[in-house]
Amino acid sequence: MTTPVLPAPPLLAGGRGPLSALTLQVIGAGRRGTGAHEELLRLAAARAADRGPVLEDDDVQLTLFLLYGLHYGWLGDLGDDLEWDLELLQVRQLLEGLHEAELRELAGTVPVPEPTARSVAQALFDLTAADDGPSLARYVARRATTEQALELLALRSIYTLREADAHSWAIPRLTGRAKAALVEIQADEYGSGHPGSMHSVLFATTMRGVGLDDTYPAYLDHAPAVVLASHNTMSLLGLHHRLRGAVVGHLAAFEMTSSIPNRYYRDGFARLGYGEEVTRYFAEHVEADAVHEQIAAHDLAGALAEQDRSLVPDIMLGAAMSLALDGFVGRHVLTAWEDGRSSLRRPLTAGPV
Numbered sequence: 001m002t003t004p005v006l007p008a009p010p011l012l013a014g015g016r017g018p019l020s021a022l023t024l025q026v027i028g029a030g031r032r033g034t035g036a037h038e039e040l041l042r043l044a045a046a047r048a049a050d051r052g053p054v055l056e057d058d059d060v061q062l063t064l065f066l067l068y069g070l071h072y073g074w075l076g077d078l079g080d081d082l083e084w085d086l087e088l089l090q091v092r093q094l095l096e097g098l099h100e101a102e103l104r105e106l107a108g109t110v111p112v113p114e115p116t117a118r119s120v121a122q123a124l125f126d127l128t129a130a131d132d133g134p135s136l137a138r139y140v141a142r143r144a145t146t147e148q149a150l151e152l153l154a155l156r157s158i159y160t161l162r163e164a165d166a167h168s169w170a171i172p173r174l175t176g177r178a179k180a181a182l183v184e185i186q187a188d189e190y191g192s193g194h195p196g197s198m199h200s201v202l203f204a205t206t207m208r209g210v211g212l213d214d215t216y217p218a219y220l221d222h223a224p225a226v227v228l229a230s231h232n233t234m235s236l237l238g239l240h241h242r243l244r245g246a247v248v249g250h251l252a253a254f255e256m257t258s259s260i261p262n263r264y265y266r267d268g269f270a271r272l273g274y275g276e277e278v279t280r281y282f283a284e285h286v287e288a289d290a291v292h293e294q295i296a297a298h299d300l301a302g303a304l305a306e307q308d309r310s311l312v313p314d315i316m317l318g319a320a321m322s323l324a325l326d327g328f329v330g331r332h333v334l335t336a337w338e339d340g341r342s343s344l345r346r347p348l349t350a351g352p353v
Contacts, residue, residue, distance in 0.1 A: 012024065012220060012221045013221050015059070015062065016058035016059045016062045017057075017058065017059025017060075017062075018043055018059065019040070019043050019044065019047065019059045019060060019062075019063040019095075020058075020059050020062040020063045020066065022036055022039060022040045022043065023040060023062075023063045023066050023067065023091075024066065026040060026082070026088070027066060027070075027075065027078050027079070027082060028078065037085070037087040037088070038087070040087070040088075040091055041087050041090055041091055044063075044090070044091040044094040044095060045094060047060065047094070047095070047098070048094040048095070048097060048098055051098065053102055054095070054098045054099050054102055054229075055099070055102050055103070055106070055225065055226065055229045055328070056224075056225045056226060056229075057225055058224070058225040058228075058345075060095055060098070060099070060225075061225040061226075061228035061229050061232060062220075062225075062228060063091070063095060064092065064095050064096070064099065064228070064232045064235075065220070065228045065231065065232055067088060067091065067092040067095075068092075068231075068232060068235040068239075070082055070083045070088070071083060071235075071239065072162065072165060072235075074162070074216050074217065096236055099229070099232065099233070099236060100236060103233060103321055103324075103325075104317070104321075106321070106324045106325075106328070107317055107320035107321045107324050108320065108324075110127070110313075110316040110317055110319070110320045111123065111316070112312055112313050112316055113312065113316070115305045115306060115309030115312050116302070116305065116306060117298055117299075117302025117303055117305060117306050118298075118302065119305075120297075120301050120302045120305040120312060120315060120316075121297040121298045121301065121302045123316060124249070124252050124253065124256060124297050124301060124315075124316075124319055125256065125297060127253070127316070127319055127320065127323070128253055128256045128257050128319070128323065131257065131323045131326075131327070133323065133326055133327030133330055133331075134327060134330040134331050134334050135261075135264075135330070136152075136261075136329075136330040136333055136334060137260070137261035137262070137263075137264035137265055137268075138264055139334060139337070140152060140264060140265055140268035140269075141264035141265070141267045141268040141271065142268070142271075144268055144272075144337070146272050147348070148337055148343075149210075149268060149269060149272055150210055150211075150212060150348055151333075151342060151343055151344055151347075151348060152265075152333070153206065153207055153210060153212055154212060154219040154222055154223070154344065154348060155219075155222075155223060155227050155329075155333070155343065155344070156203070157203070157207060157212075157214075157216070157217065157218070157219050158217055158219070158220065158223050158227055158228065158231050159230070159231050159234070160199070160200065160203040161200050161203060161204060161207075161214065161216045161217070162200060162216060163189055163198075163199045163200040163203065164186050164189035164190060164199065164200070166231065166234030166235050166237075166238050167182075167186065167234060167238060167247060167250070167251045167254075168186050168238070169235075169238030169239050169247070170182060170237075170238050170244055170247045170248060170251070171183060171186070173241050173244040173247075174244065174248070174304065175307070176303065176307060177299060177303035177307070178248065178299070178300055178301075178303040178304040178307060180299075181295050181296070181299035181300035181303060182248070182251070182300055184295055184299075185251070185255065185292050185295055185296060185300070188288055188292070199281070199284065199285070202280055202281040202284060203281045205277060205278075205280070205281070206277070206278050206279075206280070206281045206282075209274065209275075209277040209278040210274065210278055212348075219344075221345065221346070222344040222345055222346055222348070223344070223345065224332060224343070224344065224345050226325075226328050226329050226332045227329060229325065229328075230325045230326075230328075230329055233250070233321060233325055234247070234250065237250055237318060237321075243314065243318075244304075244311070244314075245304065245308075245311030245312070245313075245314030245315045245317075245318065246314045246315070246317050246318030246321065247318060248300055248301050248304050248311075248315055248318060249301060249314065249315035249316055249317060249318025249319040249320075249321075249322070250318035250319065250321055250322040251296055251300070251318075251322075252293075252296040252297055252300060252301040252315070252318075252319055253318070253319035253320075253322035253323055254322050255292040255293045255295075255296040256293040256296065256297060257322075257323070257326065258285055258292070258293070259285065259286055259287075259290040259293065262282045262283075262285035262286050263282070263286045265282040266279045266282035266283050266286065269282065301315050301319075
């Protein structure tokens with residue numbers, strides 16, 4: 001089929017408010033010395049004192065995403081002198097407090113099972129089965145237009161072009177059977193030693209196959225706050241030892257709700273006329289995640305519960321956070337599409353073929 005060729009956008013048109021604009025200024029300068037650090041810290045402290053909602057706050061979410069980016073490396077040399085900058089870490093901590101508090105409220109109260117592998121695994125399966133969030137995947141399979149399908153890929157690129165990296169922060173924080181299970185899942189995500197089979201690489205191939213830019217993060221300026229909030233949550237959970245139970249629960253729910261949706265996504269792109277180059281990423285996850293969900297529920301989350309029963313509430317909380325955010329993003333996208341609007345901050349514009 002004929003695919004639209006979309007122009008590669010700049011990394012960012014600018015900040016989304018005073019916090020993110022100043023963060024971009026600090027990162028662009030590399031080293032301190034302009035006074036911007038101190039002003040950024042002052043602004044963050046004022047925002048923290050305000051205690052308003054942040055999950056849909058573009059300014060806060062972009063700021064967090066940029067500060068986490070210093071640890072992932074995609075900012076390149078710009079981040080080398082700032083990764084462990086004490087004032088930037090203070091800014092991140094202030095904003096993380098707001099983000100985590102709202103996220104806990106969104107997740108709500110989650111029943112806590114007995115601290116056995118069997119009980120925790122069953123509780124996770126029950127929780128994910130009971131999830132009644134909107135089915136973005138079914139919409140794509142049956143109704144999405146080509147333009148909407150491309151929007152989906154642009155949105156997913158924020159996480160998927162770096163797939164598995166956020167959860168991998170948990171590897172050194174675990175031990176024993178739980179650690180081995182996490183490594184087993186992540187090794188598959190990273191292609192089992194074959195670079196061309198890395199899931200991020202397969203997704204990049206999908207993006208190129210539909211005419212999208214596969215460099216990271218090309219569509220950051222298009223992504224709304226809720227999409228950044230989803231990725232920021234993974235970074236928050238993965239980068240804090242105290243939240244190791246929550247990142248395990250998040251990954252478990254993530255894997256347990258992946259196989260069937262990816263089958264729908266595969267079918268949707270096939271319906272729109274795309275071939276294996278585009279659909280392979282989704283097809284790979286239909287099979288892989290059906291296996292991963294069993295490992296994640298029993299050998300990862302279940303084993304961690306038996307190793308440290310005090311982490312069971314956090315395991316369930318992390319799973320609930322994953323489901324709540326997935327529903328949050330799904331509602332944002334579907335509401336826009338059903339209203340005949342783009343779900344992006346600024347729509348993709350097709351260029352010449």
